[in-house]
Amino acid sequence: MKRSLILIPIWAILLTAGPALAQEEDLLEELEQEVQEDEDVIATFKTTRIVNGQSVEGAKRNVLQVVILHRFSELDEGIETFFGLDDANIMLNLEYGIADNLQVGLQRSSFNKLVDGYAKYRFLNQTMDDRIPLSAALYVESSVNTTKFPDDAPVRPSGKHRWAHTSQLLLARKFGERFSAQLTPTYVHRNLVPLTADENDTYALGAGASIKLTKGVSLNLEYFYRFNEDQTESYDPIAIGVDIETGGHVFQLHFTNARQMSARGYMTETTGDFFEGGIHFGFNLNRVFQLDGKKKK
Amino acid sequence: MNSIRTGWIIWVLAVAVQLPAQAQKYRSYKSNTSFFSEAPLEDIKADNSRGISILNAETGVLLFSIPIRGFQFRKSLMQTHFNEKYMESGKYPTGTFQGKIIGWNGLQEGQQEAVAEGKMKIHGVERDVKIKGTITVKGNQILLQSKFPVALKDYNITIPRIVIRNIAEVVEVTIEYTYKPEKS
Numbered sequence: 001m002k003r004s005l006i007l008i009p010i011w012a013i014l015l016t017a018g019p020a021l022a023q024e025e026d027l028l029e030e031l032e033q034e035v036q037e038d039e040d041v042i043a044t045f046k047t048t049r050i051v052n053g054q055s056v057e058g059a060k061r062n063v064l065q066v067v068i069l070h071r072f073s074e075l076d077e078g079i080e081t082f083f084g085l086d087d088a089n090i091m092l093n094l095e096y097g098i099a100d101n102l103q104v105g106l107q108r109s110s111f112n113k114l115v116d117g118y119a120k121y122r123f124l125n126q127t128m129d130d131r132i133p134l135s136a137a138l139y140v141e142s143s144v145n146t147t148k149f150p151d152d153a154p155v156r157p158s159g160k161h162r163w164a165h166t167s168q169l170l171l172a173r174k175f176g177e178r179f180s181a182q183l184t185p186t187y188v189h190r191n192l193v194p195l196t197a198d199e200n201d202t203y204a205l206g207a208g209a210s211i212k213l214t215k216g217v218s219l220n221l222e223y224f225y226r227f228n229e230d231q232t233e234s235y236d237p238i239a240i241g242v243d244i245e246t247g248g249h250v251f252q253l254h255f256t257n258a259r260q261m262s263a264r265g266y267m268t269e270t271t272g273d274f275f276e277g278g279i280h281f282g283f284n285l286n287r288v289f290q291l292d293g294k295k296k297k
Numbered sequence: 298m299n300s301i302r303t304g305w306i307i308w309v310l311a312v313a314v315q316l317p318a319q320a321q322k323y324r325s326y327k328s329n330t331s332f333f334s335e336a337p338l339e340d341i342k343a344d345n346s347r348g349i350s351i352l353n354a355e356t357g358v359l360l361f362s363i364p365i366r367g368f369q370f371r372k373s374l375m376q377t378h379f380n381e382k383y384m385e386s387g388k389y390p391t392g393t394f395q396g397k398i399i400g401w402n403g404l405q406e407g408q409q410e411a412v413a414e415g416k417m418k419i420h421g422v423e424r425d426v427k428i429k430g431t432i433t434v435k436g437n438q439i440l441l442q443s444k445f446p447v448a449l450k451d452y453n454i455t456i457p458r459i460v461i462r463n464i465a466e467v468v469e470v471t472i473e474y475t476y477k478p479e480k481s
Contacts, residue, residue, distance in 0.1 A: 032391045036364050247378075
């Protein structure tokens with residue numbers, strides 16, 4: 001047999017072997033597509049508050065979240081009160097995840113001795129492939145002022161007049177790995193308002209954003225625009241802060257003109273002008289505990 | 298002329314032999330991929346039952362694809378951090394292996410030790426690896442088991458210093474895949 005003619009079938013064998021290797025690569029690609037499901041977007045925000053307002057996130061199923069919030073007095077009080085640190089408004093908050101998307105919580109503030117109960121229900125979750133473009137949750141908070149007023153106090157609200165209720169729609173979207181934004185239409189109903197001219201119902205629209213600076217640190221911004229305000233001077237709540245996330249804690253440090261951490265408080269009773277020095281420093285300590293027995297999906 | 302015809306007959310036979318080989322693929326229908334991290338402050342274990350593998354019984358070619366979001370942890374926050382901060386599963390949704398079993402001699406009934414050689418890709422980083430495992434063949438069912446270490450640094454998975462006592466630098470991965478013939 002002529003030597004060169006042997007090469008033809010050998011060359012033909014090699015030609016058919018080549019496509020077999022390429023098939024292997026394609027097969028792996030096919031496998032990769034196959035194992036992936038339409039996943040929900042996770043960690044839109046680092047924790048359940050952006051700064052003052054609630055974020056679309058909540059404690060997961062069987063998780064107990066403990067938050068200790070501090071809001072100090074105004075910085076421009078100067079050295080007298082050590083820039084507001086002397087007068088701390090403290091809130092203790094417990095939140096429990098009934099399901100990954102359903103939470104109930106309880107919180108109490110030292111300022112006005114407010115006790116709030118709330119629930120958050122996330123009914124929409126953004127998906128990685130944008131089939132669902134945003135996450136949405138409903139948040140309701142009922143708050144009661146439990147202060148025991150002395151007999152000679154000018155105003156002694158009783159029973160239902162101590163209550164205020166807040167409802168919010170939390171609409172959030174995660175844009176890529178580093179930026180998330182949320183819109184928060186808000187409705188607050190106060191059973192008692194300061195003056196007869198004031199309205200019991202307050203409507204507002206909040207906007208919040210979180211920008212990841214590093215894997216563990218984000219910069220948060222928040223502003224609520226109120227469509228109607230009281231006769232007495234009050235301001236829209238503005239806030240800027242950072243979230244610092246470690247293994248099991250999220251620390252939030254912020255500056256805001258809001259004195260209070262309860263929705264009825266920061267929404268309708270913010271008396272500080274953010275741009276005139278009416279700024280409060282605050283920080284939150286947030287920790288989650290996985291109560292045993294998480295169901296494996 | 299006769300020799301040329303012999304050459305072409307050899308070619309036709311060579312092609313003919315390869316075609317049925319593509320039909321002898323085995324696909325996993327049950328799988329568990331888990332990893333274990335032992336560290337001073339805590340032990341971490343996660344399980345993943347969504348991995349899929351294909352074994353070519355003719356050539357010994359072995360493929361694995363495992364979705365990172367499929368790993369289940371006891372602690373929800375840990376699962377979130379695993380995906381969001383360490384594995385960045387938004388950017389790198391799967392871990393894969395593409396390789397071949399060394400010295401493959403076709404399926405043999407019973408149990409045999411084997412070594413797979415190929416490319417492992419985790420967190421977007423691809424490395425050449427050699428993994429030892431056990432293949433057990435019973436009828437047309439194949440069971441593949443293996444335990445091997447993965448050094449997080451090798452795949453650019455960075456552990457922040459603050460949790461260095463919670464997460465091991467080398468984790469132990471265990472796989473158990475059960476295959477049956479793939480219907481072509």
